[in-house]
Amino acid sequence: MVVRRPPARSRQAQILAVAADRFHRSGYHQVSMTDVAAGVGITAPALYRHFRGKPELLDRAVRLGLDELAAGLRAADSTAAVGAALAAVAVGHRPLGTLVQRDARLLPPARRAALRRELRADATLMAGVLRAERPELAGPDAGLLCWSALSACAGLSYQSAAPQPRRAERLLGELVAAVLAVSLEGTRTDPGPAAATAGAAPQPRREELLAAAVRLFHRRGFDNVSTDQLGAAVGISGPSVYRHFESKQQLLAASLVRSRERLWHEVEGAIAAAAGPSAALEAGLAAYVGFARRNGDYLGAMLSETERLAAPDRRAAVDFRRDFLRTWVELLRLVRPECDAVEARIRVHALFALVNDGVRNRPYSARPDLGDCLRRIGRAVLGVAG
The missing domain is CATH 1.10.357.10 (Tetracycline Repressor, domain 2)
Structure with missing residues (x-):
């Protein structure tokens, strides 16, 4: 029996589907051409006949x-x-x-x-x-x-x-x-993200490094940031970074931990202080939008760099995101009992995605009424009244 090979176009489509799925699940840096080839059932040299590289x-x-x-x-x-x-x-x-x-x-x-x-x-x-x-x-x-x-x-x-x-x-x-269908008429100008106050007490060097790491890792990518660049961002030499953190990976982990502690404190605190589920959802939305406007680099780094963490730190980050999502899903279902868990998850993921993008998407991120706009759009996505 003669075994027919699939046409080149069909094989390329299969390769792209496997590659997209692997990149999606594991992150681009964690996937090799050999991994993609194995997922398709071909050798790496055969894969290179279709595509030149990752x-x-x-x-x-x-x-x-x-x-x-x-x-x-x-x-x-x-x-x-x-x-x-x-x-x-x-x-x-x-x-x-x-x-x-x-x-x-x-x-x-x-x-x-x-x-x-x-x-x-x-x-x-x-x-x-x-x-x-x-x-x-x-x-x-x-x-x-x-x-x-x-x-x-x-x-x-x-x-x-x-x-x-x-x-x-x-x-x-x-x-x-x-x-x-959202109306943006009469939106209110909110205070912008807090800027550094002149004359404020200087931060400890470790805190400066945590803030600089989040910013640089998000904007350039973990692998494209050197310790020299991290040190220069806070006015020290590259080797001096190791006085505060054993490795660049440990610095990434610590910066994400510090940021998510702030996120949990601000948003969960606003939800817990509200009287009733509807007020709690509105307070949580306002707190999340406010946090996102001040911490867009963290939200970007959380999405893009989690896969670069060591396994225990990666599990902790994933567990936090799962718990944070569960809090919102349960709260939305209290406000809208007709929503099952599947619909609530889709709505909450949509909310997080549009806010996370909205605070980083120029020129719209510079709007003075951005906070009010995102809250209005967020309510529409969640299906709740203002």
Whole structure:
């Protein structure tokens, strides 16, 4: 019997699907070409006949999802069709959100810039459809709503278990419709993220290093930050970093621990102090948005660098995220008893994704009313009244 080899195009699609799933689950740095080849059932040399290396694999995997998204948006003639296109890609290419938000920053600079242009073009297509239905919307407001819808759908990528596809598509379509219907009229200007106070007591060197590490690891990536750069950020030599931390990995772990302690203290404290579930959900939302505006680098590093931790520290970080999510899911179900756990998880993941992106997505992150905007959009995603 003659064994037919699959066509090259079919084999490439299989490789990209395996690569996207491995990158999504383990992180780009933790996956080798040999791992991808084993997942496909071929040898590493055979894999290199199709792709030159990991950067090309990541690039092509991201482009596959974005091309489908762009095609769906070009055909969309209503916000309902926009929601259907976003939901179909979020479900059909579930790793895409993680790859775009976490791993794509590791691509070569030219490809990163091209990816950003593609996403801007998608958002522009969405905004055109939205403003045709809501001509009263100013351009910046339409843009913020469209980026928030994109981020909310990407939240599905961070769920550990995939929900039933048809149900997930239907719910994400509803979430997009709710986001695109939000009114941003009369938003209130909030105090911006707190700046350093002149004359304030200087922080201990260890605390300065923790703050600098979160910022640099998020913006450049763990592997692209040297101890010399960490030391220079706080005015010391690179070797002096080791007086405070045994290794760069220990510094990463300590910086994430310190940040999540603050997150838990601020958000859980606001929830616990509120009278009743509805007030607690509103207080928690306000606290989370406020924390995110002041700590965007931590939220970015939490998503992008957790895989770089040693196994015990990684488990602690994952356990914290699971407990934090559970608190919100249970609270939302108290406020909306008709929501089952699956729907509540999708809504809460969407909330976290749109806030985490919103505080880091320029030029919208510079809006003086950003906090109020994100709270309004967050309520829409959770399905609760203001």
